Amino acid sequence: MFDYSQYLRISKFPHIWCPGCGDGTILKGLLRAIHQLAIQKDDIVLVSGIGCSSRTPGYVDFNTLHTTHGRALAFATGVKHARPDLHVIVVSGDGDGTAIGGNHFIHAARRNIDMTMILFNNFIYGMTGGQVSPTTPMGAYASTAPYGSIEPNFNVSELARAAGASFVARTTAYHTTQMQQLFEKAIQKKGFSMVEVIVQCPTAYGRRNNQRTPVAMLNWMKDHAVPVKAAEKMTPEQLDGKFTTGVLWDIDRPEYTEQYQRLVEKVAGDR
Amino acid sequence: MTNAKKPVFIQGNHACVLGALRAGCRFFAGYPITPSSEIAEGLAEVLPKIGGRFIQMEDEIAAMGAIIGASLTGFKVLTATSGPGFSLKQENIGYAIMAEVPCVIVNVQRGGPSTGLPTQSSQSDVLQARWGTHGDHEIIALVPSTIPEIYSMTIRAFNLAERYRTPVILLLDEIIGHMREVLVEPSDNDIQIENRPVPDCDPAAYLPYEQVPSDIPPMAAFGSGYRYHVTGLCHDETGFPTNDPQKIDRCMRRLNRKISRYADDIVDYRIEGNDRPDVLIMAYGSSARSAKQALRMAGDTDPRMALFQPLTIWPFPEKAFQEAASPVRGVVVVEANNGQMKREMERLLDTTVPIRLVSSLNGEPIVPGEILKAAREVM
Known part of the structure; x- marks a missing residue:
């Protein structure tokens, strides 16, 4: 059995997550991926913003940085630019990462700075009690959308791809094996990589949206996830209401810190 | 360079x-x-x-x-x-x-x-x-x-x-x-160049926000072998968020104290002009330049003026200012705003000392003649 405790700050438990929350499942996937890649704990900086997902860094024995709401990628850019040799991983949520932090999200992707962002997409602001977020599906209920959301939602992975990310993948809290594999690929990828993980929030989302138990929410993920390969053979009608999973985008583009190092070598010593 | x-x-x-x-x-x-x-x-x-x-x-x-x-x-x-x-x-x-x-x-x-x-x-x-x-x-x-x-x-x-x-x-x-x-x-x-204090203890024993006697715990760099947590939440000595009132109190009081207790080492100011002034001018930044010209225009007697120029606006050199202002008959505060520091000076001085403001809100430098005029009127 995998020994998670080697990566955890056991004294900081119990964690703050609700019973049935999927955030811990993502943390397990991340720790397994890091272990598989044999990255030293001293060489990892785990950065977050504000929200339930952003509490992840506190529980793990890396260099951990819990920043202001939406700003994790900005702080992480400073860390990575200063120390390109460190592995920088950002954990964020849909509100933190794509609403208040939306500007940093598109620019980190555009810059293609070498870091991995794990976006916990639970379609809701969980920590503050269930307000509507940029990924809340149209029609879904939230405390600030009591009659159902009337706004279109972001497709987070499409946003990352369009903004310039090198690697984009999507998985769910149900698909734990795939999740670990995608994390490994994302961390190894040079450039900005983003893994969107659809995750259940039974407390703030499920109970308002006819998914009353964590199991019901996980079953919904299982039933609506379509692997990218399978999706290629399906019609738009067949794909309606579903979402694709797996590696959605993987290209090689110049990476920011390498470009900067080239600049340094080019102008070094000039006066 | x-x-x-x-x-x-x-x-x-x-x-x-x-x-x-x-x-x-x-x-x-x-x-x-x-x-x-x-x-x-x-x-x-x-x-x-x-x-x-x-x-x-x-x-x-x-x-x-x-x-x-x-x-x-x-x-x-x-x-x-x-x-x-x-x-x-x-x-x-x-x-x-x-x-x-x-x-x-x-x-x-x-x-x-x-x-x-x-x-x-x-x-x-x-x-x-x-x-x-x-x-x-x-x-x-x-x-x-x-x-x-x-x-x-x-x-x-x-x-x-x-x-x-x-x-x-x-x-x-x-x-x-x-x-x-x-x-x-x-x-x-x-010149003197200072660098932050860094820990030399065993990383396992490192407390990034320890209550040390100096109130300034040493700071380890990420990637240097000291793994710790940094947050904007109220935290304990390990850096981890806490709701414990005692720990919050200790953290917040140290945060404020680590600057306030060293205020005497931090504050910096300059006093120039007449040794026994009737009027004290308080000016800083570019406005201090206008004030210096006003001092030159006044010569030594018309009126007898001195300039108190803070070089640290925060912490403000409160004691030095109070001493410099204690023998004067009036104070003129010169600043390109609507009296933000004047209110601070009112807090610091005896209410019997008249304080005048010479200000500029239109982007233009303050005219030395206006300072001189205010100095003559404030006595």
């Missing part, structure tokens, strides 16, 4: 660049804004040549976040902005206070509120420098008035940030930011 001791005729913003480099700054993140952009432009040119890091971020908030991230890896870091950007940076300035991350923020002041007067001068951010971010906190803010002072006080800003593990604000204004004067960079013997 210029050669030491060779006089150069340069702009204030450029002197800030040279001072930052001399202090050991090797990381800058910024966002374009008038009238501070020359600082970003100067560092964009120099930093890559010396292996330092420059980055233009997507907004002012991100620039402030990036320098905090870089400082946590051990770099000396700088950002530069003006009023609107200074407003945007306040959230993360508060983070740097709470998480005790050394950094220097330059604000080349222009008129406000809002977009205000982008190309003209003002001193209307002095209280924002003190109280701009939410919550109880102490702050250090310096106010140079000449180009050589911008150079030396930029170095001092870094030294104070490193010594006290705190953000330090360097308040310039458009007048001195864009003015040119002669600068002679001091030799190495004449």
Whole structure:
């Protein structure tokens, strides 16, 4: 059995997550991926913003940085630019990462700075009690959308791809094996990589949206996830209401810190 | 960088660049804004040549976040902005206070509120420098008035940030930011460079926010083998969030005390003019230049005047000011705002001492004759 405790700050438990929350499942996937890649704990900086997902860094024995709401990628850019040799991983949520932090999200992707962002997409602001977020599906209920959301939602992975990310993948809290594999690929990828993980929030989302138990929410993920390969053979009608999973985008583009190092070598010593 | 001791005729913003480099700054993140952009432009040119890091971020908030991230890896870091950007940076300035991350923020002041007067001068951010971010906190803010002072006080800003593990604000204004004067960079013997205290204990025993006797715990760099947690939440000595009232109280009192108890070491000021003045002028930054001219115009007798010029606006040199003002018949506060520091002076002085304000809200420098007129009237 995998020994998670080697990566955890056991004294900081119990964690703050609700019973049935999927955030811990993502943390397990991340720790397994890091272990598989044999990255030293001293060489990892785990950065977050504000929200339930952003509490992840506190529980793990890396260099951990819990920043202001939406700003994790900005702080992480400073860390990575200063120390390109460190592995920088950002954990964020849909509100933190794509609403208040939306500007940093598109620019980190555009810059293609070498870091991995794990976006916990639970379609809701969980920590503050269930307000509507940029990924809340149209029609879904939230405390600030009591009659159902009337706004279109972001497709987070499409946003990352369009903004310039090198690697984009999507998985769910149900698909734990795939999740670990995608994390490994994302961390190894040079450039900005983003893994969107659809995750259940039974407390703030499920109970308002006819998914009353964590199991019901996980079953919904299982039933609506379509692997990218399978999706290629399906019609738009067949794909309606579903979402694709797996590696959605993987290209090689110049990476920011390498470009900067080239600049340094080019102008070094000039006066 | 210029050669030491060779006089150069340069702009204030450029002197800030040279001072930052001399202090050991090797990381800058910024966002374009008038009238501070020359600082970003100067560092964009120099930093890559010396292996330092420059980055233009997507907004002012991100620039402030990036320098905090870089400082946590051990770099000396700088950002530069003006009023609107200074407003945007306040959230993360508060983070740097709470998480005790050394950094220097330059604000080349222009008129406000809002977009205000982008190309003209003002001193209307002095209280924002003190109280701009939410919550109880102490702050250090310096106010140079000449180009050589911008150079030396930029170095001092870094030294104070490193010594006290705190953000330090360097308040310039458009007048001195864009003015040119002669600068002679001091030799190495004449300047002191300080670096943050770092731990030498076993990493397993390291407490990043320990209640140490000095109130300033040593700071480990990310990636140096000391793994710890940094947060903007109220935290215990390990850096982990806490709701324990006792731990919160200890953390918050130390955060405030670590600056307030060293105020005597931090404050800096200058007094010049008549030894036995009837009128004391309080002026800082570019307004101190107008005040000095008023002193020259008054000569020694008409009226007998002295200038009290704070070089640290926060903490304000309260005791020195009270002493300097105790024998006078009137005080004139000169500032390019609507009396922000005048209210502070009223708090510090006996209510029987009349205080007059000479101000400018229109972007123009303060006219020395108006200061002289006010000095004659205030007695």
